[in-house]
Amino acid sequence: MNNTITSTYILAIESSCDDTAAAVLHNDKVLSNVVANQDIHQEYGGVVPELASRAHQQNIVPVVTAALRKANIDKNQLSAIAFTSGPGLLGSLLVGTSFAKSFAMGLDIPLIDVNHMQAHILAHFIDEEGYSKPTFPFLGVTISGGHTQIVRVDDYFTMEVIGQTIDDAVGEAFDKSAKILGLPYPGGPLIDKYAQLGDPKAFPFTKPKVGGLDFSFSGLKTQIMYFVQKQQLADPSFIDNRRDDVCASIQYTIVNILMDKIKKAVKETGITQIAIGGGVSANSGIRTALKASESKYGWTTYLPKFQYTTDNAAMIGIVGYLKYNELSEKNAYQDLGISAQSRLKI
Ligand code: KG4
Numbered sequence: 514m515n516n517t518i519t520s521t522y523i524l525a526i527e528s529s530c531d532d533t534a535a536a537v538l539h540n541d542k543v544l545s546n547v548v549a550n551q552d553i554h555q556e557y558g559g560v561v562p563e564l565a566s567r568a569h570q571q572n573i574v575p576v577v578t579a580a581l582r583k584a585n586i587d588k589n590q591l592s593a594i595a596f597t598s599g600p601g602l603l604g605s606l607l608v609g610t611s612f613a614k615s616f617a618m619g620l621d622i623p624l625i626d627v628n629h630m631q632a633h634i635l636a637h638f639i640d641e642e643g644y645s646k647p648t649f650p651f652l653g654v655t656i657s658g659g660h661t662q663i664v665r666v667d668d669y670f671t672m673e674v675i676g677q678t679i680d681d682a683v684g685e686a687f688d689k690s691a692k693i694l695g696l697p698y699p700g701g702p703l704i705d706k707y708a709q710l711g712d713p714k715a716f717p718f719t720k721p722k723v724g725g726l727d728f729s730f731s732g733l734k735t736q737i738m739y740f741v742q743k744q745q746l747a748d749p750s751f752i753d754n755r756r757d758d759v760c761a762s763i764q765y766t767i768v769n770i771l772m773d774k775i776k777k778a779v780k781e782t783g784i785t786q787i788a789i790g791g792g793v794s795a796n797s798g799i800r801t802a803l804k805a806s807e808s809k810y811g812w813t814t815y816l817p818k819f820q821y822t823t824d825n826a827a828m829i830g831i832v833g834y835l836k837y838n839e840l841s842e843k844n845a846y847q848d849l850g851i852s853a854q855s856r857l858k859i
């Protein structure tokens with residue numbers, strides 16, 4: 514391990530999917546966290562990879578410039594550049610990767626590659642007033658539009674995936690259900706919004722039967738589709754009339770599926786610290802269920818600040834900082850030969 518470095522400025526870049534993001538961290542504190550969302554995908558009801566790459570190319574320079582300006586940092590003060598090397602959409606990743614490589618080469622500073630899935634978990638180590646950091650070991654639960662994983666975390670870089678989805682990610686389950694209800698993409702936050710007005714037990718959906726700690730969401734999506742079609746035959750205004758109750762019932766089912774597996778993971782590992790991340794961790798249902806588990810089961814739960822739950826570069830920056838300080842130079846830094854990897858395991 515390196516001697517503790519007292520003042521590290523990391524510029525972080527994230528471009529794995531449809532958000533172009535840059536952040537500057539001073540040690541484990543976030544100085545700036547800029548995200549440019551790509552609205553273009555809304556009209557297609559999902560992320561279109563080719564459009565995402567083009568939008569990243571347009572956004573990357575202004576986003577990095579804004580991150581440096583907001584942090585009030587000159588590029589020559591930077592200690593290293595951290596970037597997402599995977600997993601994600603290859604064309605999108607390549608934009609961030611190429612930019613990070615050229616910038617690090619131009620400034621002659623280290624280049625640090627970051628695994629997006631590790632970053633969702635290590636976002637909990639960002640120093641934020643009012644937020645405490647988990648201690649090892651803990652269970653990292655990453656729930657997003659691309660992934661659904663339960664990860665045993667024994668140290669910053671000692672992680673093991675102990676459960677994951679065998680088909681759709683939980684965010685996809687939210688988004689596809691929303692699409693069935695005619696809601697715009699991404700529909701997860703809208704399901705959450707309407708769910709808060711409805712009755713969660715109005716329509717009982719069955720939960721999938723999947724072994725171990727793995728998840729499955731594709732069956733639920735099909736079940737919801739047939740259910741809505743059937744109801745619409747009887748009442749063409751069904752969605753308008755019962756939107757809140759349908760959303761509440763969908764959310765209730767998804768939250769139960771997640772909580773069942775987390776409970777099982779706690780039972781199997783004996784670990785009662787749960788740290789959630791990924792876009793779906795913004796969901797009010799899962800947040801309430803996790804908070805309730807503290808008094809109900811004696812767990813300690815960690816819920817990140819909202820801007821660190823969805824895709825962002827601050828989480829890439831904290832991994833950059835931890836690698837810079839915790840790992841040897843050989844393990845922390847990448848040479849310019851590194852390339853983006855769409856499939857990258859934790
Ligand atoms: O982490 P993220 O920004 O991107 C990925 O890495 O996938 O997650 C985006 C996902 C989308 O599926 C979106 O619908 C979902 O997170 N999401 C939500 C909520 N906020 C975002 N799902 C349910 N309830 C929410 N409040």
Ligand code: ZN
Nearest residue numbers: 657791823824
């Ligand atoms: Zn993500």
